[in-house]
Amino acid sequence: MPHVLIIEDEPDLAMGLRDNLEFEGYTVTHAADGEQGLAAMREAAADLIVLDIMLPGIDGFEVCRRMREAGHTMPIIILSARGQEIDKVRGLELGADDYVTKPFSLRELLARVSAALRRAGQPVANEQARINVGDRVIDLTRQKVVLPDKAEVPLGYYESEILRILIEHVGEAVHRSELLERIWGTGVYPADRTVDNHIVSLRRKLEPDAKKPRHILTAHAVGYKLVL
Numbered sequence: 001m002p003h004v005l006i007i008e009d010e011p012d013l014a015m016g017l018r019d020n021l022e023f024e025g026y027t028v029t030h031a032a033d034g035e036q037g038l039a040a041m042r043e044a045a046a047d048l049i050v051l052d053i054m055l056p057g058i059d060g061f062e063v064c065r066r067m068r069e070a071g072h073t074m075p076i077i078i079l080s081a082r083g084q085e086i087d088k089v090r091g092l093e094l095g096a097d098d099y100v101t102k103p104f105s106l107r108e109l110l111a112r113v114s115a116a117l118r119r120a121g122q123p124v125a126n127e128q129a130r131i132n133v134g135d136r137v138i139d140l141t142r143q144k145v146v147l148p149d150k151a152e153v154p155l156g157y158y159e160s161e162i163l164r165i166l167i168e169h170v171g172e173a174v175h176r177s178e179l180l181e182r183i184w185g186t187g188v189y190p191a192d193r194t195v196d197n198h199i200v201s202l203r204r205k206l207e208p209d210a211k212k213p214r215h216i217l218t219a220h221a222v223g224y225k226l227v228l
């Protein structure tokens with residue numbers, strides 16, 4: 001399982017993150033400041049870093065810059081109490097991959113950790129791999145839909161990623177912008193119709209009648225919702 005390094009000086013938050021990541025199956029190292037974090041990386045390179053900005057000593061921006069300067073390419077998810085756009089831009093310019101503003105839900109952070117690792121081609125912990133939708137089965141590990149007659153239809157990369165997120169929020173509307181951000185990444189803006197086009201193609205694979213969807217529903221003015 002991937003190794004996650006948490007660089008965070010608030011003990012309660014660090015412990016909560018650590019427990020949850022370990023529960024998901026990740027190996028976790030915690031560093032309470034930037035120097036410790038850089039030292040931990042020299043000792044054992046992590047596959048992903050969760051990095052607080054406001055740290056005693058050198059701040060998260062500087063840690064991020066030094067990590068990239070040292071040639072480390074793993075995803076870095078920045079945590080910040082400040083939500084200002086300027087911080088976000090600065091973090092991304094210094095080579096961070098994603099940015100979460102405190103307070104955040106652990107579930108959201110875990111989802112972003114999985115998404116970042118997946119983009120980096122790393123394995124991801126504890127996911128529900130098979131799920132029944134109407135008369136079909138989605139098999140995310142093999143990226144296929146199994147039809148009632150057992151025939152299999154392959155899912156494209158983006159189709160699988162969209163399904164993964166809809167499954168996480170089954171029964172709830174998922175905003176189009178959340179899909180864009182988590183799959184394509186913060187600061188990347190593919191064409192507006194990109195998500196919609198993948199949904200059309202998913203419906204052809206999952207719905208008995210793609211023109212009258214019963215499972216992948218449009219949530220008006222918001223995005224999409226999966227109903228099993």
Ligand code: CA
Pocket residue numbers: 008009010052053054055
């Ligand atoms: Ca802090």
